[in-house]
Amino acid sequence: MSLWTIEADQPTRELASQLTVSNGLIGVKDLTEIPGLRRGPQTDTVVYINGFYDYEPIHYGEAQFGFPQRNQMMVPLPAPTRFDLWLDDVPVDLNQGKVLAEHYQLSMRTGQFQHTLTWEERRTGHQLEIVLTRLTSLKTASLLTQRIQVRALNFKGGRLRVISGLHVHGMVQTKKFDPRLAGVDISDILAHQQVTPLSATMRGTTFTASSSARKLSTVTHYDHPGQWLTDGNWMSQFDLKQAPVAMTKTVWYKLGPVAVDATVKHALTRSFTEIAAMQRAVLETFWQTSDVAITGDDESQRGIRFSQFGLLQALGVHAGQQGIAAKGLTGSGYSGHYFWDTEIYEAPFFYWNHPELARRLLMVRYRQLAHAETYAQSLGLTGALFPWRTINGEESSAYFPASTAAIHIDADIAYLVIRYYQITHDNDFMEKYGAELLLATCRFYLGYGNFDPRKGFVLNTVTGPDEYTALVNNNAYTNYMVQFEMRYLTQHFARTDLQRFHVTVTEWRELQRAAEQMYSETHGDLIAQDDSFLSKRKIDLKQIPRDNFPLLTHYHPLVLYRLQVLKQADLLLAMVLLPEQFTTAQVQTNYDYYEPITTHDSSLSPAIYAIAAARLGQAAGAIKFFKRTVNTDLQNLQGNTADGLHLAAMGGSWITFAWGLMGLTVDDHHATLQPTLPQGWTRCTFNLRYRGEVYAITVTPTTLKVTGGTKQSIKIDQEQRLITLTPVSK
Amino acid sequence: MSLWTIEADQPTRELASQLTVSNGLIGVKDLTEIPGLRRGPQTDTVVYINGFYDYEPIHYGEAQFGFPQRNQMMVPLPAPTRFDLWLDDVPVDLNQGKVLAEHYQLSMRTGQFQHTLTWEERRTGHQLEIVLTRLTSLKTASLLTQRIQVRALNFKGGRLRVISGLHVHGMVQTKKFDPRLAGVDISDILAHQQVTPLSATMRGTTFTASSSARKLSTVTHYDHPGQWLTDGNWMSQFDLKQAPVAMTKTVWYKLGPVAVDATVKHALTRSFTEIAAMQRAVLETFWQTSDVAITGDDESQRGIRFSQFGLLQALGVHAGQQGIAAKGLTGSGYSGHYFWDTEIYEAPFFYWNHPELARRLLMVRYRQLAHAETYAQSLGLTGALFPWRTINGEESSAYFPASTAAIHIDADIAYLVIRYYQITHDNDFMEKYGAELLLATCRFYLGYGNFDPRKGFVLNTVTGPDEYTALVNNNAYTNYMVQFEMRYLTQHFARTDLQRFHVTVTEWRELQRAAEQMYSETHGDLIAQDDSFLSKRKIDLKQIPRDNFPLLTHYHPLVLYRLQVLKQADLLLAMVLLPEQFTTAQVQTNYDYYEPITTHDSSLSPAIYAIAAARLGQAAGAIKFFKRTVNTDLQNLQGNTADGLHLAAMGGSWITFAWGLMGLTVDDHHATLQPTLPQGWTRCTFNLRYRGEVYAITVTPTTLKVTGGTKQSIKIDQEQRLITLTPVSK
Missing domain, CATH: 1.50.10.10 (Glycosyltransferase)
Structure with a gap:
């Protein structure tokens, strides 16, 4: 048993909760980054932002004086974790091939979620290894970073196309636990999405909750050349080889409006390695x-x-x-x-x-x-x-x-x-x-x-x-x-x-x-x-x-x-x-x-x-x-x-x-x-x-x-049963 | 103060309740039979049938095990009490004239509601006396009868046209008392109305409550020649004189289906006088x-x-x-x-x-x-x-x-x-x-x-x-x-x-x-x-x-x-x-x-x-x-x-x-x-x-x-304070 990780080979709804990465502000829950490769049951795919909520009216069969009239509900947000892949124009999915191996891991030392897949194309027998890694930064609360890394396992290479975007309706609805959330359509809650181009690789999107009118700003950045598609997704191409190719997508989340200043840009354009190192450092101190x-x-x-x-x-x-x-x-x-x-x-x-x-x-x-x-x-x-x-x-x-x-x-x-x-x-x-x-x-x-x-x-x-x-x-x-x-x-x-x-x-x-x-x-x-x-x-x-x-x-x-x-x-x-x-x-x-x-x-x-x-x-x-x-x-x-x-x-x-x-x-x-x-x-x-x-x-x-400590007197009794720490002076 | 009647000259919402006639099965609430002559505030116009209800779902903010899932609601029904009048093709309303006098009365001895109006046409000065009387029979529970009686007060006469039908949305909505009834649209509740012609002067209508699927049958009869209009109303014409002309409209109400047999027809075609006499007789016994x-x-x-x-x-x-x-x-x-x-x-x-x-x-x-x-x-x-x-x-x-x-x-x-x-x-x-x-x-x-x-x-x-x-x-x-x-x-x-x-x-x-x-x-x-x-x-x-x-x-x-x-x-x-x-x-x-x-x-x-x-x-x-x-x-x-x-x-x-x-x-x-x-x-x-x-x-x-009584011993104490009735033997 690994004492520092949670690992599994099969996706389940429980695993999706266990392997959620979050940092107090951003929570990212997703086991199905590549929808075409989903094998197990559908699991939640969603982002939560602590403090971003909408109102919904409370209905009473018999209301009485002073009853609350509205409920706050944390908004389930579209998750920016989706990647769709094509290998030499063949979709990387279960119609064109099969998954040979899959592994999920959350490390409590690195603070990273990692999802590894090996896919084999049926027609050619070509095998791809795909590694998806993400973390919500414990150093910089607004920052989500995720990397997709692909390599050709048993062939020389080819052309890899990656389209990256949002999972919009990825939440598995459940009546059992909280009936108020059953049947929630995210699009009902998020009235407006306003998109702002910031640079060739950076875009801002503002979400507004329809009843509370609260706003959430996001800025998305890709570290690999590509282009924005008309549906808002991002397309990149890679010259695939046996050494891994990788792309990092970072997203900045902020309650309310955001000023995309040098600090924000700097944070978003840091390399994945650098961000991951900072994450490890925070956790080292924590542990x-x-x-x-x-x-x-x-x-x-x-x-x-x-x-x-x-x-x-x-x-x-x-x-x-x-x-x-x-x-x-x-x-x-x-x-x-x-x-x-x-x-x-x-x-x-x-x-x-x-x-x-x-x-x-x-x-x-x-x-x-x-x-x-x-x-x-x-x-x-x-x-x-x-x-x-x-x-x-x-x-x-x-x-x-x-x-x-x-x-x-x-x-x-x-x-x-x-x-x-x-x-x-x-x-x-x-x-x-x-x-x-x-x-x-x-x-x-x-x-x-x-x-x-x-x-x-x-x-x-x-x-x-x-x-x-x-x-x-x-x-x-x-x-x-x-x-x-x-x-x-x-x-x-x-x-x-x-x-x-x-x-x-x-x-x-x-x-x-x-x-x-x-x-x-x-x-x-x-x-x-x-x-x-x-x-x-x-x-x-x-x-x-x-x-x-x-x-x-x-x-x-x-x-x-x-x-x-x-x-x-x-x-x-x-x-x-x-x-x-x-x-x-x-x-x-x-x-x-x-x-x-x-x-x-x-x-x-x-x-x-x-x-x-x-x-x-x-x-x-x-x-x-x-x-x-x-x-x-x-x-x-x-x-x-x-x-x-x-x-x-x-x-x-x-x-x-x-x-x-x-x-x-x-x-x-x-x-x-x-x-x-x-x-x-x-x-x-x-x-x-x-x-x-x-x-x-x-x-x-x-x-x-x-x-440790010098200001308290430390006393341990003779039987080695009781420790007493007493401040020497106030 | 009259000790056997409730009387008023002005309509109010309270008066509408006080002057409702009912007989345990049918309740009729209406102070505004002639909509064109309404002067005061709008008051409820509605018929209730005891036992005719629809279901509505109960919403809970936080439901728990075993909570009732649906509510029964007595259906507010269209009232068959509406009369629209024309005198020589002039609408009898407040645009064409004014109400000189008005009086409402409910008699606890006759069991009758009576509404008297005197209307004067502006152009001609002609005055009409209109008397609307209704009762829900205490003798025959299914029977509602109502009579409209009109006479020319200060002129020789003319042609009177009466159109009689239903008040469909006459209920004053109120949130205060029972929020569940606020905003109820009767047409939402009554899914179907099926009309069956029975004779030249008699028609059946069946109402079906949309959720409970419960049915209410009604049969309507007019005792004066006339014709059914395409909208389901009834039109009669009268040769108006100084002696009153009158028309009686009777309605039969039955929960579930009705067989319009001889008994029902007989009850519906009885004269108003006869029905009123029976009502008085029941009340005499009651009092x-x-x-x-x-x-x-x-x-x-x-x-x-x-x-x-x-x-x-x-x-x-x-x-x-x-x-x-x-x-x-x-x-x-x-x-x-x-x-x-x-x-x-x-x-x-x-x-x-x-x-x-x-x-x-x-x-x-x-x-x-x-x-x-x-x-x-x-x-x-x-x-x-x-x-x-x-x-x-x-x-x-x-x-x-x-x-x-x-x-x-x-x-x-x-x-x-x-x-x-x-x-x-x-x-x-x-x-x-x-x-x-x-x-x-x-x-x-x-x-x-x-x-x-x-x-x-x-x-x-x-x-x-x-x-x-x-x-x-x-x-x-x-x-x-x-x-x-x-x-x-x-x-x-x-x-x-x-x-x-x-x-x-x-x-x-x-x-x-x-x-x-x-x-x-x-x-x-x-x-x-x-x-x-x-x-x-x-x-x-x-x-x-x-x-x-x-x-x-x-x-x-x-x-x-x-x-x-x-x-x-x-x-x-x-x-x-x-x-x-x-x-x-x-x-x-x-x-x-x-x-x-x-x-x-x-x-x-x-x-x-x-x-x-x-x-x-x-x-x-x-x-x-x-x-x-x-x-x-x-x-x-x-x-x-x-x-x-x-x-x-x-x-x-x-x-x-x-x-x-x-x-x-x-x-x-x-x-x-x-x-x-x-x-x-x-x-x-x-x-x-x-x-x-x-x-x-x-x-x-x-x-x-x-x-009175012979089987009990009656004892009154000497101080004339206490009466004791004791059964002589069991």
């Missing part, structure tokens, strides 16, 4: 910081690398303004929307390895704060409520019981603010942006909830992470997370620190009181998922036929809402996120209660149980859920990898590794690690960034080692 | 049984008559298979759907006055039992769940939290079964149909709920009558009503009586145990509307601007669901329906708690508080809410009378009178009355039917009198 090296478990090794690489591809390293969509830029699922997955599942990898990127994620939310304030106002409240799913900051969900009511999104963002700060001590961020995010979300909760004389501070009519209940009262996850946030705000800051937000003494006291009196229903160590959960009918999941999972596609919500059944971790997630708040006995009791009634129908679930199991010392359970998480897309475990990769499971892989297996925690005072290697792992090394310094950690079954 | 005669309060007198007449018009006295739509046949509101209003608000008038009609209502549900069983199965349950809104028995609601979750519909139907039986002792019905309805609905509840070791039998995730909360646990109304039903079933029957339904000993015991252990949260006399209600934020309704009512059109459901605020009576309704279950102190405590937080945004609300107030001896509150109820549509108190009359308020008027002011109750053993006359009322007489006999009751401020 130097991020790589988790596992000895003794190749499957986990490759899985965790694929997860980290997927997170990098979804966000990029550039200074963008876009977030991470649920499927990154690998598919149409969830319409390219950003969810709470970002803060809870994906951000931890970044704040422990690339804190500048975690800060970028926070800035995406901060820039959308005005929308969140408007959203809170639509519920008659002050403060801010972030949307459940969005690209531009406006709510894009049509079913409020599982969206607007999921107010924990605010606390999830606040959690990122707090953990980011605890790890980085980035005072500049906290002062300029973090404090405002914390206060605005706390204010929202203070208004949404109320003080019940009998219970304390209650948050009624909410939906927690587990969507198999909705509109419940005092969802434990929500209440614990809100309490954590309110406590942090009121302890970290003095009221007078926040004077510019007009915090009154009364408001400050209310926040303190709400945190103190936050309600949750407990029965000894057992904590109720919400006020009514433990009163509902119990079921035995084993009695449900396997084919009936995921339950939401087989049962009416009124069936699921009435049962003690979970789609995904809920209270346990709070326990994983806030380890300082719960005793081991509590975690054990609630794990034992909730795990057997959790379907893991959401890809967000197994990681959390893995972490809890690891902390409880249940090594078998931990590695089982860890493997399930890292293989979510490599083994298509949710059955819908074709619609895009599960970024939350990719983030989940890393937190399962770090928080679960390595026992990583952090609070205001220090970071700790309490690693346990799964059976078979003989060694594991990885890095963390803490308070501005890099620490390299090596774990073996019997020893711990930490190197 | 003999039903009339409530009030001395001293004309407004209430007319209001209660209008309500009773409205109930009669909505249901008819024929042997139909249709229920009562929320707006009867007076408007497009709620798409012609039947709701729980029927059983709880409208049926009482019928079971106390016309029990054969109450039985008919029950049979409408019984015939739809198979659909209700399928619906229960869609939730994985046995038994039957009746749809929240329907015409044909299939669910027609697009928002399950306020429809499917409102499972109290089953108990509401069961309540009608029980009260109907207690009043009639109709053993034939109970054995053949009632028992099955009770058992099927109880079985559903047993499956929907569960036994919680701490609480007892719980019904989680339901919505009660008050729709300003949804998906709550243990809605008090629902739980009390279900308990009542389960108790009645298990006490009235022995298990062995129900052997044909395969009731096991275990199931029977579970039913008994569920009834015994039915949970509700109580705090002394205060009963919680649901498990979380009392924990929610309290608000002061007086702080909300008047313009923001009804709240549902100004606030997001997540605002309303979190507050202690009611759209309508909820727990109080259970107290009103089940007076035997609650002490006066309980009623008082809960009235005082809930009334101030009830917006009465639903027209179903004031009646219930009126009854509770009356029983508590709060005469002022009782008469205030009573007047609000009887004037709901006469004074357009909900602001949407234009979209149809509020049948639930019409039923509510009667129960407010009977249960509230007259203190009427019934149980297994007897019926009792404890009347209190409101201030100003000097005398009140009315009838009740109890166990097959009619009782006439006369109430004055100081005396009670009962006459």
Whole structure:
């Protein structure tokens, strides 16, 4: 098994997702560059640009006041990856010959997708080797480059004609995953395409989304002489030999208008080799910081690398303004929307390895704060409520019981603010942006909830992470997370620190009181998922036929809402996120209660149980859920990898590794690690960034080692179980 | 004030609803028979046929498993009420002259709508008196008859030409009330119209609804010589004189195909006078049984008559298979759907006055039992769940939290079964149909709920009558009503009586145990509307601007669901329906708690508080809410009378009178009355039917009198406060 590549010989829809290259701005998904040579099933051929969306109206059977009226939808764009070939005027296709060999590869070290084909012409027996390579630049976010390289394998040569253009309708439509995308005709969305000639080998095209009127500019360049055809395609001719001939096509993508200045031209006309070298350099730096090296478990090794690489591809390293969509830029699922997955599942990898990127994620939310304030106002409240799913900051969900009511999104963002700060001590961020995010979300909760004389501070009519209940009262996850946030705000800051937000003494006291009196229903160590959960009918999941999972596609919500059944971790997630708040006995009791009634129908679930199991010392359970998480897309475990990769499971892989297996925690005072290697792992090394310094950690079954860093005291206990990093001085 | 008519000189959209004539099958709404003479605003011109509906697909922003895929919609039909007139070839319209006088009248004694106009031709000064009269026959449900009568007022006469046809697009479209009806083009719904000539004066037309393929047959007859024009209209000429000339147009309506046999022809060719006489006779009988005669309060007198007449018009006295739509046949509101209003608000008038009609209502549900069983199965349950809104028995609601979750519909139907039986002792019905309805609905509840070791039998995730909360646990109304039903079933029957339904000993015991252990949260006399209600934020309704009512059109459901605020009576309704279950102190405590937080945004609300107030001896509150109820549509108190009359308020008027002011109750053993006359009322007489006999009751401020009946012992207490009717033997 190659530990740095994903490879296959046959195209599948899942492979198309796995082998998508993206850099946070551009995602390119295509296994069929040469349509005439397609043998397997049709797979998606599409380009996604993070932040380029159209509106579509939302229809309600029974609309009510305040429901969102329009949805944002990431636009599936024509892919500039198409090549049609002629060898001495014979079309290179399956009518004229056959494919002798084919291979696909995505390298996580070079960041390149490569597709190799050997074609034999029937009449002459001439064999061509075709190598298609592409990358979306991690150095220059706007840049897509792709090279086609052809050589005569068993004959002297000839004349090769290449026509390069766009795949216009290459997306496989699917109703299953997101019915809103079914039957979308790209030409309906892209109202205008305006073409601008720039030079003999360079052309600009501007796409305009018909409803949102948002524009996307592209500039295309070819490095080989040729000519533009009337249909907009490009034709080049080559004197084919046994040494390869090659042509590179580069495309520049920019949201809004583009000024095609010297910088752009320079970037577009760089050689493929040069661009590829820069890509390798970026990745070398990335892996130097991020790589988790596992000895003794190749499957986990490759899985965790694929997860980290997927997170990098979804966000990029550039200074963008876009977030991470649920499927990154690998598919149409969830319409390219950003969810709470970002803060809870994906951000931890970044704040422990690339804190500048975690800060970028926070800035995406901060820039959308005005929308969140408007959203809170639509519920008659002050403060801010972030949307459940969005690209531009406006709510894009049509079913409020599982969206607007999921107010924990605010606390999830606040959690990122707090953990980011605890790890980085980035005072500049906290002062300029973090404090405002914390206060605005706390204010929202203070208004949404109320003080019940009998219970304390209650948050009624909410939906927690587990969507198999909705509109419940005092969802434990929500209440614990809100309490954590309110406590942090009121302890970290003095009221007078926040004077510019007009915090009154009364408001400050209310926040303190709400945190103190936050309600949750407990029965000894057992904590109720919400006020009514433990009163509902119990079921035995084993009695449900396997084919009936995921339950939401087989049962009416009124069936699921009435049962003690979970789609995904809920209270346990709070326990994983806030380890300082719960005793081991509590975690054990609630794990034992909730795990057997959790379907893991959401890809967000197994990681959390893995972490809890690891902390409880249940090594078998931990590695089982860890493997399930890292293989979510490599083994298509949710059955819908074709619609895009599960970024939350990719983030989940890393937190399962770090928080679960390595026992990583952090609070205001220090970071700790309490690693346990799964059976078979003989060694594991990885890095963390803490308070501005890099620490390299090596774990073996019997020893711990930490190197790097000077500003923290490093303590390893005598039993070689626990590492503590404590800042020497603030 | 005329106490038997509704009259006006100006057309308004509200008047069109108030003056609709209907007979349970046909509803005719039109104030503009002669389009050329319309002066006021455009008002609805439409015919509704109870049970004639089309399907339309329901669109969901986010559909989930088991959601209804199509909606039934009562088809707004072209109205055959149009007449265009020419006097000596001059069009009788507002270009050629003016209307000197106009008057509209609906008589509750004759059952006739009458529209009188005086038109003066500008050029000649000639004046015409035109009288348009129509009725939908209460004797022969399929029959609509209408007469146009014209005379020369101030001139000798001339030639009058009348063209009679259909108003095809006469409905005023409104988005406000039911967005699903906005922009409906009748021609989209009615795919085909097939015309069949039957005789020189008679023609058949069949309408076919395009999606449901349901057919409606009509036969039209004119009693005056004339000719069919190519556009399908009818033209007649008259030798106009000072004595009136008249033409009668009759139309036969039948769901499905019609055989135009001798009976149909005979009915169609009867003279207007004869049909009108039959109508008067039916109404005479109706009022003999039903009339409530009030001395001293004309407004209430007319209001209660209008309500009773409205109930009669909505249901008819024929042997139909249709229920009562929320707006009867007076408007497009709620798409012609039947709701729980029927059983709880409208049926009482019928079971106390016309029990054969109450039985008919029950049979409408019984015939739809198979659909209700399928619906229960869609939730994985046995038994039957009746749809929240329907015409044909299939669910027609697009928002399950306020429809499917409102499972109290089953108990509401069961309540009608029980009260109907207690009043009639109709053993034939109970054995053949009632028992099955009770058992099927109880079985559903047993499956929907569960036994919680701490609480007892719980019904989680339901919505009660008050729709300003949804998906709550243990809605008090629902739980009390279900308990009542389960108790009645298990006490009235022995298990062995129900052997044909395969009731096991275990199931029977579970039913008994569920009834015994039915949970509700109580705090002394205060009963919680649901498990979380009392924990929610309290608000002061007086702080909300008047313009923001009804709240549902100004606030997001997540605002309303979190507050202690009611759209309508909820727990109080259970107290009103089940007076035997609650002490006066309980009623008082809960009235005082809930009334101030009830917006009465639903027209179903004031009646219930009126009854509770009356029983508590709060005469002022009782008469205030009573007047609000009887004037709901006469004074357009909900602001949407234009979209149809509020049948639930019409039923509510009667129960407010009977249960509230007259203190009427019934149980297994007897019926009792404890009347209190409101201030100003000097005398009140009315009838009740109890166990097959009619009782006439006369109430004055100081005396009670009962006459009629021989099989019950009549007891009036010494203080002249309480009447008890006790069956002498069973």
